[in-house]
Amino acid sequence: MRNEVLLFLAVAIPTIGAFSLPIASAISKKLRNALAVIFILSALVCSLGLVPSAMAGETTTLSYDLPLGFNFTLKADGLAVFMAIVSSLISTIIAIYSTGYIAHYEYQDEYYLMVVLFLGSMMGLVFASNLILLYVFWEITAIASWRLIGFFREKNYVVRADKAFLVTAFGALSMLLGFLCVYGQTGTFDMSAIKASMTGPLGGLAVALILLGILSKSATLPLHTWLPDAGVAPSPVTALLHAAVLVKIGVYVYARLFLVTFSLSPFWQETVLIIAAASALVSAGAALIDTDMKRIIAYSTVSQIAFIFLGLASGNELGIAGALLYILMHGIAKGGLFLCAGVVEHGTHTKDITQMGGLIRVMPVTAVSFLLCAASVMGVPPFGGFFSKLMVVSGAVQADHVWIASVFVFGAILTILYLFRVFNSIFLGETGLASRHATHEGTPVMVASVAVLAAMALVSGLVISPSSNFAKAAVEQMLGIVK
Amino acid sequence: MNENVLLLPILIPAVVGVLVLLMRKAQSPVRDGLALLATLASAAVSFTLYGREMSLNLPWAGFGMDFALRLYHFSGFTVAAIGGFGFLVALFAQKFMRGRKHASQFYAYMLFALSMANGAVLADHLVTMLFFWEGLLLVIFGLIAIGGPAAWKTATKAFIIVGVTDLCLMLGIALVWYAAGTLTISKIHLPLTGLTSAAFVLMMIGAIAKGGALPFHTWIPDAAIDAPMPFMAFLPASLEKLLGIYLLTRISLDIFQLNEHSWLCMMMMIVGAATILIAVMMALIQKDYKRLLAYHAISQVGYMILGIGTGLPIGIVGGLFHMINNALYKCCLFLTAGAVEHRAGTTDLNKLGGLGRKMPITFLCFFIAAVSISGVPPFNGFFSKELIYDAAMEHHYGFYLAALLGSFFTAASFLKLGHAAFLGKRSEANENVKEAPASMLAPMLVLAGACVLFGVYNQLPIQKFLQPVLGEARMEGRDFAGWPASATLVWLTVLCLAGALANHLAGFWVTRSGIRAVDHIHYAPGLHGIYDRAENRVFDPYDNFLKLVRLISRGLWALDRAFDWLYDTLAVVVSSTVSRGIRAAHTGNTSMYVVWVLAAAVIILVFLMKAM
Numbered sequence A: 001m002r003n004e005v006l007l008f009l010a011v012a013i014p015t016i017g018a019f020s021l022p023i024a025s026a027i028s029k030k031l032r033n034a035l036a037v038i039f040i041l042s043a044l045v046c047s048l049g050l051v052p053s054a055m056a057g058e059t060t061t062l063s064y065d066l067p068l069g070f071n072f073t074l075k076a077d078g079l080a081v082f083m084a085i086v087s088s089l090i091s092t093i094i095a096i097y098s099t100g101y102i103a104h105y106e107y108q109d110e111y112y113l114m115v116v117l118f119l120g121s122m123m124g125l126v127f128a129s130n131l132i133l134l135y136v137f138w139e140i141t142a143i144a145s146w147r148l149i150g151f152f153r154e155k156n157y158v159v160r161a162d163k164a165f166l167v168t169a170f171g172a173l174s175m176l177l178g179f180l181c182v183y184g185q186t187g188t189f190d191m192s193a194i195k196a197s198m199t200g201p202l203g204g205l206a207v208a209l210i211l212l213g214i215l216s217k218s219a220t221l222p223l224h225t226w227l228p229d230a231g232v233a234p235s236p237v238t239a240l241l242h243a244a245v246l247v248k249i250g251v252y253v254y255a256r257l258f259l260v261t262f263s264l265s266p267f268w269q270e271t272v273l274i275i276a277a278a279s280a281l282v283s284a285g286a287a288l289i290d291t292d293m294k295r296i297i298a299y300s301t302v303s304q305i306a307f308i309f310l311g312l313a314s315g316n317e318l319g320i321a322g323a324l325l326y327i328l329m330h331g332i333a334k335g336g337l338f339l340c341a342g343v344v345e346h347g348t349h350t351k352d353i354t355q356m357g358g359l360i361r362v363m364p365v366t367a368v369s370f371l372l373c374a375a376s377v378m379g380v381p382p383f384g385g386f387f388s389k390l391m392v393v394s395g396a397v398q399a400d401h402v403w404i405a406s407v408f409v410f411g412a413i414l415t416i417l418y419l420f421r422v423f424n425s426i427f428l429g430e431t432g433l434a435s436r437h438a439t440h441e442g443t444p445v446m447v448a449s450v451a452v453l454a455a456m457a458l459v460s461g462l463v464i465s466p467s468s469n470f471a472k473a474a475v476e477q478m479l480g481i482v483k
Numbered sequence B: 001m002n003e004n005v006l007l008l009p010i011l012i013p014a015v016v017g018v019l020v021l022l023m024r025k026a027q028s029p030v031r032d033g034l035a036l037l038a039t040l041a042s043a044a045v046s047f048t049l050y051g052r053e054m055s056l057n058l059p060w061a062g063f064g065m066d067f068a069l070r071l072y073h074f075s076g077f078t079v080a081a082i083g084g085f086g087f088l089v090a091l092f093a094q095k096f097m098r099g100r101k102h103a104s105q106f107y108a109y110m111l112f113a114l115s116m117a118n119g120a121v122l123a124d125h126l127v128t129m130l131f132f133w134e135g136l137l138l139v140i141f142g143l144i145a146i147g148g149p150a151a152w153k154t155a156t157k158a159f160i161i162v163g164v165t166d167l168c169l170m171l172g173i174a175l176v177w178y179a180a181g182t183l184t185i186s187k188i189h190l191p192l193t194g195l196t197s198a199a200f201v202l203m204m205i206g207a208i209a210k211g212g213a214l215p216f217h218t219w220i221p222d223a224a225i226d227a228p229m230p231f232m233a234f235l236p237a238s239l240e241k242l243l244g245i246y247l248l249t250r251i252s253l254d255i256f257q258l259n260e261h262s263w264l265c266m267m268m269m270i271v272g273a274a275t276i277l278i279a280v281m282m283a284l285i286q287k288d289y290k291r292l293l294a295y296h297a298i299s300q301v302g303y304m305i306l307g308i309g310t311g312l313p314i315g316i317v318g319g320l321f322h323m324i325n326n327a328l329y330k331c332c333l334f335l336t337a338g339a340v341e342h343r344a345g346t347t348d349l350n351k352l353g354g355l356g357r358k359m360p361i362t363f364l365c366f367f368i369a370a371v372s373i374s375g376v377p378p379f380n381g382f383f384s385k386e387l388i389y390d391a392a393m394e395h396h397y398g399f400y401l402a403a404l405l406g407s408f409f410t411a412a413s414f415l416k417l418g419h420a421a422f423l424g425k426r427s428e429a430n431e432n433v434k435e436a437p438a439s440m441l442a443p444m445l446v447l448a449g450a451c452v453l454f455g456v457y458n459q460l461p462i463q464k465f466l467q468p469v470l471g472e473a474r475m476e477g478r479d480f481a482g483w484p485a486s487a488t489l490v491w492l493t494v495l496c497l498a499g500a501l502a503n504h505l506a507g508f509w510v511t512r513s514g515i516r517a518v519d520h521i522h523y524a525p526g527l528h529g530i531y532d533r534a535e536n537r538v539f540d541p542y543d544n545f546l547k548l549v550r551l552i553s554r555g556l557w558a559l560d561r562a563f564d565w566l567y568d569t570l571a572v573v574v575s576s577t578v579s580r581g582i583r584a585a586h587t588g589n590t591s592m593y594v595v596w597v598l599a600a601a602v603i604i605l606v607f608l609m610k611a612m
Helices: A002-027 A029-049 A051-055 A078-104 A108-127 A131-149 A155-186 A191-197 A204-217 A226-232 A235-244 A246-261 A266-289 A293-314 A317-348 A364-378 A384-398 A402-427 A444-462 A465-479 B003-022 B028-049 B073-096 B103-122 B126-145 B151-180 B194-211 B219-226 B229-255 B263-284 B289-309 B313-344 B360-374 B380-395 B397-422 B438-456 B459-475 B487-511 B527-535 B541-585 B590-611
Strands: A060-065 A071-076 B054-062 B065-071
Touching (some): A002 A071, A029 A108, A051 A078, A071 A078, A071 A108, A078 A235, A108 A246, A131 A155, A131 A226, A131 A235, A131 A246, A155 B541, A191 A246, A204 A266, A226 A235, A226 A293, A235 A246, A246 A293, A246 A317, A246 A465, A266 A293, A266 A402, A266 B541, A293 A317, A293 A384, A317 A384, A317 A444, A364 A402, A364 A444, A384 A402, A384 A444, A384 B126, A384 B151, A402 B151, A402 B541, A465 B054, B003 B054, B003 B065, B003 B073, B003 B103, B028 B073, B028 B103, B054 B126, B065 B073, B065 B126, B073 B103, B073 B438, B073 B459, B103 B126, B126 B151, B151 B219, B151 B541, B194 B229, B194 B263, B219 B229, B229 B289, B263 B289, B263 B380, B263 B397, B289 B380, B289 B397, B313 B360, B313 B438, B313 B459, B360 B397, B380 B397, B380 B487
Antiparallel strands (some): A060 A071
8 A cells, every 4th residue: 555655745745736836935935946856856765665575566546446447557667667767866856956046037936836846747757547637647747847948038039949849739739649540459548458459560540640749748859959959948847847857758658658569560670670760860960060068968968869879779688677777877968067157157158168168177076067968968977868879889789780880879979978068168268258247156056956967867876776777677577578 | 736826916906006005105116115015026926827738717706707717828928018018017007107196006006907907808607707897997087086186187088988888799709699599718619690790799899898999999099198108018019909908809800700701890990990090090190209100009809800801821920910010019119208208398299309418228229119100110019910901812802901101100100209399499498308227228228129029020029929810720731931022012011101201301401390290181181171180089989979878868858858847747736726626616506506416316326237
């Protein structure tokens, strides 16, 4: 019973609690901020409470039947718990950072409401075991991110937010059509029932429609350009959406549907690999040309998401586990990069890297944190990114995709180049025009959050076994491997 | 002895390194002493371990990725060498780094490098090895970046070049994993097929790039100028050579079944010969003590690759012997450069000269190291080069001639360097230069002494350390120690060295200047233009690679913009056109609407009739 309660609370506290924040704000701003952090933190705590059962390979189920044959089913297996922990862990730090970053802007009530609601619906999406429920939470995240991207009310920014919403909503509706195809084939929306009744691979049309949804949410070529455009959002939002949580929804649903629930024909596996390879290269190339700091990091996300797809689409134990670790390592490191960018943006009031330079003298902690997080994204040991990159590439090689793996290694080379380009032009060299505005590093809360993420990037690599053991347990459960 | 003791050479420097990094405010003698003590402890453990055999296997990242270490003859010997160099350089740095900015970072990174080098050599698992091997990246970046305000450019260059090759190594390891089904080095011995040949090439790129071979070398001369001097003696001169050649030997002997007639051997020999010649030609014209040495650090690795690339036991023993010899004399040479920089304040050869009288012991060490690197009998470099010559000769005399020509230019450039720095006229600024302090002289003397010892008594390194690496089966009872087997080759060497001396004297006679004694080669017709372009970095593979990547990126960026155009322009145009069309249909004219309704009714009717 205990696990069911934890599962319920992990979804309910942030989803319902989010709506109490505007009320709390009437009492005290500090109370509201504290509550926002606490709601997200409690999702993390509840998810951590599910670890022992997930490690043991058990699944916690919570189900209510609804009229008209629908049901409300939450399921916590290893994959879901892993994803929930990653999302809520990074969201907690981002929420704490927000209390420093957002303090001087308008519409703070909306901001906190949307952030917590976003995390809550993410929890729901992760644990959902019913396609319709999954779709509902999926769209709630889309609405929340629409408001968060358009947080600053400039006309141009609102258009970018609309673009993000329209592209992902287009994908989501296609996916819903795909779900209907699945319903046509199996007569149910319940994932466990689908899994039981599916014999062959899913029909091509359904796969294509669902993939549209996944690729649009995870910002993969050719549906990726909304992501760099959404860099107009406040930095903690970009960290939350572009690094840690939103873009991981697509890859998570890929794993949930195409690895756990249905099987995918080799043709589609290959297609996903090729799309991912193209996505990795195109976005890495764009990251080498663009001059807006946050757009560069966003392109980098597009490129790294492709590595996650590489691991998942390879379909073997090593690749999938590598992809799960990649979700964790990339979330930490990329979150750190965006938050560092936020500190820099606060100090210099610009995002143009050609205007910066020499900031390491004013912002030493941020600079070092940026470098450490960048090293993790590059996949340099002893950082966590090393293991995940090695595992997805090796997984692809073992699935006999040597050429695709080579393309990704070239993508990894470009990763080193563009991250150094952005690091050098922000922090090293001559003091740039905009750098002169920067007199201090940022509020202690912000700097501490950044440093914590950098430290986590390092520790997650030095102490790899807990996360890799958990990933192993999750993958074994996913693939039905009996120990 | 408990096998956990294998962790000590990795943990001691790493832990002390963290402590040193935290002691930024501490009194520097305390911190420096602690760092020295750590290198001493690490060296002591490594020396104690030498000669033992043990393995350690700890669970690590799962999925067959274990933390496995194995101490056996080769790794034990290499780790002992690393420990020795670490201690000597740390001792040298005591005086050199005192009072400098970033000294605590220097010691910390140096200790991290020591820890990772030990880990990479001891590793018996390819992922464990890659973890430590690639871990050096950030350490190298840090060590170069603390050298000065503009050093970060070189640091980035080093990081990118080494990082790219490390990724090649990673892909190679992934291929080996696929082909062998395991990552435990002592269990892998793959035959060469298409896939495994690719794996060999990728792993070889990682190995020779660490060694500093062409075309992955161009950061080393830049680092010689920018990085703190002991860095050069520590990493490019000794540790990286040991690591790179250690791995090259492991993949040639153990991981792959390399055959001496394979095209891979031919490729390695070509890379080796090209590295020797091109780098030494560049060394010849340098006007800076450290930069000249840096090009030799590149050129010398060519001999090792050439030797190992022959695939013959005599060549492999020669290559390995050259690896040790080079580490000894090159480390010593960089330390003499450091001593000169410490006392004279510059390494620009135009400003030096006549220091031999003022710094006699430094000059002596320089002399011994210089004749060793030039291959003068009976110093150590002579014996290792003769072995490599012998092996090269067995394949094709072209490789031998390349190597011999390399020796000619090596000797010529060291005659120039020694002449320009230690002999000739002393400038007034250098009148008050004193001999280097004892803590700097001691490591130089030890290294110079080892150069003599390993030459005169080469049975010690060859019979005791190196021939066991190949094992009884490969050696077939042969012994390469002692005086070289081929008298003809020795005579040719002597002739070549005499030619170099004559060349120098002739150049000096014409120009009356040590530093300009090779000008007749530098400004020779044909060579002159090439040299000018090389000095202007026209040929720098790094710059050219970046240009190429920039070009590719422009294309990819255009592609990205094209996709964005679909959303920002095409989607908008299409939706507004469609809605304008629909709006045009709503005219408000009732009779028109009736026509629409009737048309729709007809379509439905036709559809229904078809369906029936």
